[in-house]
Amino acid sequence: MVNDSPEQLNTVFFALADPTRRAILERLAHGEASGTELARPFSISVPAISKHLRVLEHAELILHRKEGRTHLFRLAARPLKEAATWLEHYRQFWETQFDALDTYLHMTSEEEHDPDDPSRIS
Amino acid sequence: MVNDSPEQLNTVFFALADPTRRAILERLAHGEASGTELARPFSISVPAISKHLRVLEHAELILHRKEGRTHLFRLAARPLKEAATWLEHYRQFWETQFDALDTYLHMTSEEEHDPDDPSRIS
Numbered sequence: 448m449v450n451d452s453p454e455q456l457n458t459v460f461f462a463l464a465d466p467t468r469r470a471i472l473e474r475l476a477h478g479e480a481s482g483t484e485l486a487r488p489f490s491i492s493v494p495a496i497s498k499h500l501r502v503l504e505h506a507e508l509i510l511h512r513k514e515g516r517t518h519l520f521r522l523a524a525r526p527l528k529e530a531a532t533w534l535e536h537y538r539q540f541w542e543t544q545f546d547a548l549d550t551y552l553h554m555t556s557e558e559e560h561d562p563d564d565p566s567r568i569s
Numbered sequence: 570m571v572n573d574s575p576e577q578l579n580t581v582f583f584a585l586a587d588p589t590r591r592a593i594l595e596r597l598a599h600g601e602a603s604g605t606e607l608a609r610p611f612s613i614s615v616p617a618i619s620k621h622l623r624v625l626e627h628a629e630l631i632l633h634r635k636e637g638r639t640h641l642f643r644l645a646a647r648p649l650k651e652a653a654t655w656l657e658h659y660r661q662f663w664e665t666q667f668d669a670l671d672t673y674l675h676m677t678s679e680e681e682h683d684p685d686d687p688s689r690i691s
Contacts, residue, residue, distance in 0.1 A: 453588040464582035466575040469655075476662055524663030527656055533591075534653040540598050541646030 455507075456533060459526045462506035467491065468499050472508060475522035482518050577629075578655060581648045584628035589613065590621050594630060597644035604640050 462468055471485055486496040500520065503509045508527065511520045584590055593607055608618040622642065625631045630649065633642045 453591075456591070457586050457588060460582045460586035463655075464579050464586060466579060469575075469578070472659075476659065522662065524659065524666040527659045528663045531653065531656040531660070533585075534649055534656065537594075537598065537646065537649045538653070540644065541650045 455526065455529060458506040459508065459530050462502050462508055463530070465499065465502075467496075468503055471499060471503060472522060472527075475509060475520060479519050479521040482520065485520060577648065577651060580628040581630065581652050584624050584630055585652070587621065587624075589618075590625055593621060593625060594644060594649075597631060597642060601641050601643040604642065607642065 463472075467489055470488070474480060474485060474488075482493075482496065482500065485500070486493060489496060500509065500511075504511065506526055507523055509520050510523050511518055513519070585594075589611055592610070596602060596607060596610075604615075604618065604622065607622070608615060611618060622631065622633075626633065628648055629645055631642050632645050633640055635641070
């Protein structure tokens with residue numbers, strides 16, 4: 448069952464509103480990684496990366512386990528699907544809006560290039 | 570052209586991380602509305618709703634025009650499509666994860682119900 452509670456969507460969209468957190472998710476889409484591995488590409492402090500990981504974990508976008516002293520993180524798909532499902536409700540809206548724009552541009556372009564158009568002044 | 574710059578995605582996802590702002594977008598999907606109409610369903614102050622509208626406008630999720638003294642707002646589709654496109658990259662990931670879960674649950678359920686299973690102790 449998809450749990451699309453408002454609170455869940457709040458925390459998921461908030462977590463996605465940061466480029467470092469989105470980059471962490473992109474890295475984890477390729478497989479499990481340790482905190483050190485995740486921090487490597489970013490020129491930010493370990494406490495800063497830990498804070499990002501806590502935000503992602505709070506949104507249930509990542510799961511973590513311990514192997515000895517190493518924390519390993521992996522991507523959890525469900526909340527991403529919930530966010531996508533919410534946005535999907537608007538697909539019809541944006542498709543209609545883009546279709547209307549295409550029609551308008553097509554009509555404008557035809558008018559501009561019609562040599563028989565009597566309104567053209569050369 | 571889809572402009573999926575990190576900054577654009579930051580402001581869009583941040584704007585979506587609030588239930589009042591999502592509700593405003595849901596209302597605007599049905600058509601243009603004034604600030605007063607948008608404020609009506611919410612038990613929050615006019616300055617508070619104005620602040621939400623500014624966040625949505627900053628993310629380019631809504632557009633506004635003036636008709637006399639009335640401000641009218643409408644939904645802009647493009648940033649929603651950009652957010653959906655970003656999430657869409659993960660579709661394959663969540664579908665694989667859900668397929669794996671389905672297979673596991675199916676196998677577990679078959680094992681639990683197999684009367685010939687020699688490991689069963691009755």
